[in-house]
Amino acid sequence: MKTLLIGEYREGKLLESTYELLGFASQLGAETAFLLVANEFQLPAYDGMLYLADVDICGEYNPDLHKKLVLDAVKRENPDYIVFLHSSYGWDLAPRVAASLKVAQISEIIAIVPGGFEVGSCNAKMRRTVKPNGTKAVLTIQAGAFPSERTGTSPKVQKLTAESTGALEFLGYEAAEKKDVDLGKAEVIVSAGRGIGKKDNVPVIAALAKALGGEVGASRPVVDAGWVEHSHQVGTTGQTVSPKLYVACGISGAIQHLAGMKKSDFIIAINKDKDAPIGEVADVLVVADVLQFVPALTQKLQNV
Amino acid sequence: MKLLVCIKQVPDLESRFKPDSEGVWYSESDLAWRMNEYDEFAVEQAVQLREKLGETVELTVLSIGPDRVVEAIKKALAMGCDNAVHIQDPVAAAKDPWQIASVIAVYAKDKGYDLIFTGMQSQDRGSAQVGVMVAEQLGYSSCTTLVGFEYDSGVVTAKRELEGGIKGVVKMKTPALVTCQLGLNVPRYPTLPNIMKSKKKEIITLAVSDLLTAEPLAATISFYSPTKKGGGLVLEGEVASLVDQVIGILKEKTSVLR
Ligand SMILES: Cc1cc2nc3c(=O)[nH]c(=O)nc-3n(C[C@H](O)[C@H](O)[C@H](O)COP(=O)(O)OP(=O)(O)OC[C@H]3O[C@@H](n4cnc5c(N)ncnc54)[C@H](O)[C@@H]3O)c2cc1C
Ligand SMILES: Nc1ncnc2c1ncn2[C@@H]1O[C@H](COP(=O)(O)O)[C@@H](O)[C@H]1O
Numbered sequence: 001m002k003t004l005l006i007g008e009y010r011e012g013k014l015l016e017s018t019y020e021l022l023g024f025a026s027q028l029g030a031e032t033a034f035l036l037v038a039n040e041f042q043l044p045a046y047d048g049m050l051y052l053a054d055v056d057i058c059g060e061y062n063p064d065l066h067k068k069l070v071l072d073a074v075k076r077e078n079p080d081y082i083v084f085l086h087s088s089y090g091w092d093l094a095p096r097v098a099a100s101l102k103v104a105q106i107s108e109i110i111a112i113v114p115g116g117f118e119v120g121s122c123n124a125k126m127r128r129t130v131k132p133n134g135t136k137a138v139l140t141i142q143a144g145a146f147p148s149e150r151t152g153t154s155p156k157v158q159k160l161t162a163e164s165t166g167a168l169e170f171l172g173y174e175a176a177e178k179k180d181v182d183l184g185k186a187e188v189i190v191s192a193g194r195g196i197g198k199k200d201n202v203p204v205i206a207a208l209a210k211a212l213g214g215e216v217g218a219s220r221p222v223v224d225a226g227w228v229e230h231s232h233q234v235g236t237t238g239q240t241v242s243p244k245l246y247v248a249c250g251i252s253g254a255i256q257h258l259a260g261m262k263k264s265d266f267i268i269a270i271n272k273d274k275d276a277p278i279g280e281v282a283d284v285l286v287v288a289d290v291l292q293f294v295p296a297l298t299q300k301l302q303n304v
Numbered sequence: 305m306k307l308l309v310c311i312k313q314v315p316d317l318e319s320r321f322k323p324d325s326e327g328v329w330y331s332e333s334d335l336a337w338r339m340n341e342y343d344e345f346a347v348e349q350a351v352q353l354r355e356k357l358g359e360t361v362e363l364t365v366l367s368i369g370p371d372r373v374v375e376a377i378k379k380a381l382a383m384g385c386d387n388a389v390h391i392q393d394p395v396a397a398a399k400d401p402w403q404i405a406s407v408i409a410v411y412a413k414d415k416g417y418d419l420i421f422t423g424m425q426s427q428d429r430g431s432a433q434v435g436v437m438v439a440e441q442l443g444y445s446s447c448t449t450l451v452g453f454e455y456d457s458g459v460v461t462a463k464r465e466l467e468g469g470i471k472g473v474v475k476m477k478t479p480a481l482v483t484c485q486l487g488l489n490v491p492r493y494p495t496l497p498n499i500m501k502s503k504k505k506e507i508i509t510l511a512v513s514d515l516l517t518a519e520p521l522a523a524t525i526s527f528y529s530p531t532k533k534g535g536g537l538v539l540e541g542e543v544a545s546l547v548d549q550v551i552g553i554l555k556e557k558t559s560v561l562r
Contacts, residue, residue, distance in 0.1 A: 010466070011470075061464075061472055061474070063446075064445075086432075087467060088448075088449055088464065088465065088466045088467060088472075091424075091432045091448060091449075092436070092447075092448040092449070092464075094433075095401075095432075095433045095435075095436035095437050095440070096436055096440055096446075098402075098433070098437070098521075099402075099405075099436070099437045099440035099441060100440065102402075102521070103521060104400070104402070104521035104522035105401070105402075105431070105433055105521075105522070106522060107430065107431040107432055107433060108430065108431075108432075115525050115526075116525055119430070120430060121330075121428060121429065121430065121527065122315070122317060122321050122330065122427070122428050123317045123427055123430075124530075125317070125321060125529075125530075126321050126330065126527060126528065126529060126530070127527070127528055127529070127530050128328075128524050128526065128527050128528075129524070129525050129526045130522055130523070130524050130525070131522065131523055131525055132521065132522050133519075133520060133521055133522060133523060134521065137521075137522070167445040167476060167477075168445060168447065168474050168475070168476045169474065169475040169476065170472065170473075170474055171461075171473040171474065171475055172472075172473055173466075173470050173471065173472055173473070174463065174470065174471040174472075174473060175470060176468060176469030176470050177469060187560065188560050212560055212561075213560070214560075220486060220487070221486065223487075224486050224487040224490075225490070230469075233469075236467055236468070237465060237467065237468065237469050238469065244558060244559060244560055245554070245558050245560045252317070265558070266557055266558045268550065268553075273318055274538065274540070275320060275529075277530075279536055279538070280530065280536070281536075282536050283536055283537065283557070284536065284537045284538075284539060284550065284553055285536055285537070285538045285539065286539045286546055286550060287538060287539065287540045288540075288543060288546055292543050293543055293546060293547070296543050296544065296547045297547045297550060297551070300547050300548075300551060301551070301561075
């Protein structure tokens with residue numbers, strides 16, 4: 001079995017997550033070849049065949065052109081699986097490749113299981129095993145689901161080029177918003193999720209954070225709704241934190257949130273849904289209404 | 305100018321899910337239904353564009369599924385779409401993303417839509433494929449995970465969200481398709497007058513069999529609950545007792561209550 005792995009490069013750097021593709025291929029027991037649109041002075045720690053396209057010519061984000069490069073490498077290698085990370089780069093490019101090849105795409109794989117690939121379903125509350133009907137497929141793997149692996153130091157480089165079709169013009173990057181709090185330094189973080197119901201309830205969460213001597217964090221919908229500033233957001237598009245204590249209030253536990261907080265030393269989740277996926281990482285899941293439990297806890301803490 | 309927005313109806317994600325009798329999807333009994341969250345951002349963006357450009361624009365909402373999806377369609381009409389297409393398919397859930405995309409593409413092929421809006425992913429299946437696959441089949445430009453959208457005389461300027469909060473800014477010409485992400489906008493609640501007005505809007509019903517030409521490329525072989533990792537303690541009961549238990553745990557297991 002053979003895999004073609006599509007690495008990632010952004011703002012002039014090879015992304016570390018690229019090595020998770022090798023971890024996936026090795027769990028699959030598959031041969032590998034790599035495709036990377038990068039810079040020849042920054043090659044991955046890999047000793048197989050590397051198809052390299054020059055990022056100065058092909059751009060970091062140019063899906064039409066990158067699709068052509070992938071299809072070219074597919075022709076040369078004839079892989080069974082073309083594997084991307086389920087990232088902003090991968091989920092954008094993978095369906096284009098799958099549609100061109102008219103092969104199945106299986107998205108956001110979290111494990112290799114008998115008969116197929118395991119993926120999340122229903123906001124990560126459930127699982128599905130999916131299998132491609134044909135022999136070839138495009139796969140995207142969930143960030144962090146497979147271990148990073150390095151296989152050597154010097155890949156065999158084969159250069160690829162493609163003509164630009166220019167349907168999309170990349171205008172540049174916009175930096176992330178400035179942080180006014182550094183959650184990375186906080187020992188205690190009490191985070192508000194959509195389960196707090198409305199903006200007026202943010203002070204309830206802030207009061208618990210204060211009683212515990214910590215900072216307020218938030219899930220993304222709470223930030224998007226303008227209840228809490230973006231600098232407090234925890235997760236893949238916010239901050240990654242690992243405090244001594246993380247209290248998740250009314251947060252379901254989507255993968256993008258977990259990615260930002262699962263390394264916390266101790267996690268307490270308060271959720272009215274006993275099956276909420278946050279339960280998978282929580283040391284303690286308190287099944288309760290946040291608006292009843294949190295004020296009661298705060299009050300008791302103020303008296304200890 | 306013609307706009308299309310594709311929406312999916314999904315269960316309320318706070319529901320409990322049980323496998324169906326074949327064990328390949330969830331059982332539909334005891335579920336409440338709503339519009340896929342990401343599709344609300346798509347509808348809102350399309351309606352905002354329609355409002356900005358005025359009467360010469362026609363905005364159609366499309367959904368594939370059983371009769372219940374008409375509820376989601378009605379919400380989109382009440383939010384401001386002009387008319388609707390319901391592609392009736394009692395077994396839409398059994399179709400793979402490639403088939404759903406090709407049904408949409410076959411429908412849209414000769415309609416001349418300038419812009420198509422979809423969600424970035426459906427909350428129940430979460431494949432993040434249908435939008436881009438529709439664009440590929442139609443030969444449209446496309447761009448995913450939009451958190452910013454501007455349109456001016458045939459050119460879309462889109463802000464894509466990348467990891468860690470950085471954004472990528474992209475420009476493309478119509479015809480184009482965009483997939484919408486959380487944070488793009490704040491979807492409106494339909495007002496009562498708009499709900500009343502929307503009752504007069506046309507909903508065309510088509511049979512999926514007339515549009516389906518693609519074979520499935522993938523199959524779900526089982527649907528199940530995640531195996532519990534264990535270790536975590538689950539506390540239930542009276543609030544007062546829960547508070548005491550949690551304080552006990554904080555004292556014993558953490559150093560935060562000095
Ligand atoms: C590309 C991408 C990037 C993303 N980046 C991030 C990120 O950085 N950070 C992030 O957080 N998310 C991110 N998300 C969004 C993520 O997928 C989820 O949508 C989000 O984390 C859900 O937030 P939530 O848990 O607050 O809300 P929901 O999923 O709506 O969960 C609310 C929870 O509250 C519970 N609840 C409701 N009422 C009560 C009550 N009264 N008492 C107790 N519990 C209650 C419910 O049972 C439910 O579990 C990203 C998504 C994408 C696609
Ligand atoms: N049954 C459907 N009817 C209409 N649009 C759909 C349907 N399924 C998916 N879509 C659209 O495609 C997007 C991505 O879905 P998915 O590929 O399933 O994650 C959704 O956000 C919808 O906009």
